[in-house]
Amino acid sequence: MHTGFFTHAQCAAHEMGSWHPESPERLAAVHDHLIAVGLLPHLLGYDAPQASLEVIARAHDTEYIERLRARIPKQGYAPVDPDTSMNSASWDAALHAAGAVIDATDRVIRGELANAFCAVRPPGHHACRAAAMGFCFFNNVAVGALHAVHAHGLSRVAVIDFDVHHGNGTEDILAGNRHALMASFFQHPFYPYSGTDYAADNMVNVPVPAGTRGDVVRELVDSQWMPRLEAFAPQMIFISAGFDAHREDDLGQMGLVEADYAWITQRLMDVADRHAGGRIVSTLEGGYNLSALGRSVAAHVRTLAQL
C-alpha cells in the first residue's frame, strides 16, 4: 500500500502579498525537493477536491463560514486578521486544503492508501471555530478528524501538532471532545500565547522554551505524548505537520532538524501500527525557510512511505 500525496493548483493561487512568509513558493519548494530526492514517483498523487460547506461546518460556525465567503475580494486583498488576508483565490484554496484532508481520510479509512500527506495551503491550526487567524481560514486537521468521527464512525482520533506555534484553533474546536485527543509541543511564550492557561482533559500541551533542540523534544514526546496516546489507543492519527520548529526557520526559535521530524514520524507510525491499522493523515501547517521546509517534508514523507 502506498502513501498518498494530496495537493491542488489553487492552493498556490492564494497569496497575501509578496512580502508574506506564508507564500505560494512554499508548495513549490516542497514539490521540487520531493522530485529532486526521487520521492515523488513513489507516492500516489491526488488532485484535492473541494470540501463541502456541510463538512467544514462540523468544525466551524455557519455564520463564520458565510462571513468569510462575503469577504472574498474581486481584486487586491481583504484583511481578516492582522497577519491574514484573502485574495480572489483564497476561498477556493481553503476549500481545496480542507478537501484534501477529507479525501485523504476517506481513502485511508477505505484501505486504498496506507497513509497520506496533504501539501496544501492555507494552513489551518490557528483557525478557530468562529475566527480566521494566523494565516489560517479553515482548520483542515480538525475538519478531517471530525469527518473521521461523524462520517466514518470512529470513536477515537488523535491529533498531533508539531508546529512551533500552539495550535490554538484546533484546541478551540476539539477541547472537551471525548472522541479526540490532541498532543502538541510548542515554543512558549510565543505566538499565539495560548496553550498553558487552561487545557481540557483531552489536550496534552507541552510548552517548551526558545532554543529547545531535538534531543529534549524526543524525550518529551516519549514521556508526555506516548503514555497518553497508548492509553487512548487512537483508531486514526491526524498530524498538523508544521516545520517551523526547524533550527533554520526564522519564524520560530527552536532547534529541530530533519532527523527529528523523521524520528517523531516513526514514533507516531508505531502508535498507528499498534492501534489504528497504520492510519495516518498528515497535513502541512507552517514552515517558512524554503530549503529547510523541503528537506523536512522529505524526511517526514520518506518515513511515512517507509522508503
Ligand SMILES: [Zn+2]
Ligand atoms: Zn507555525
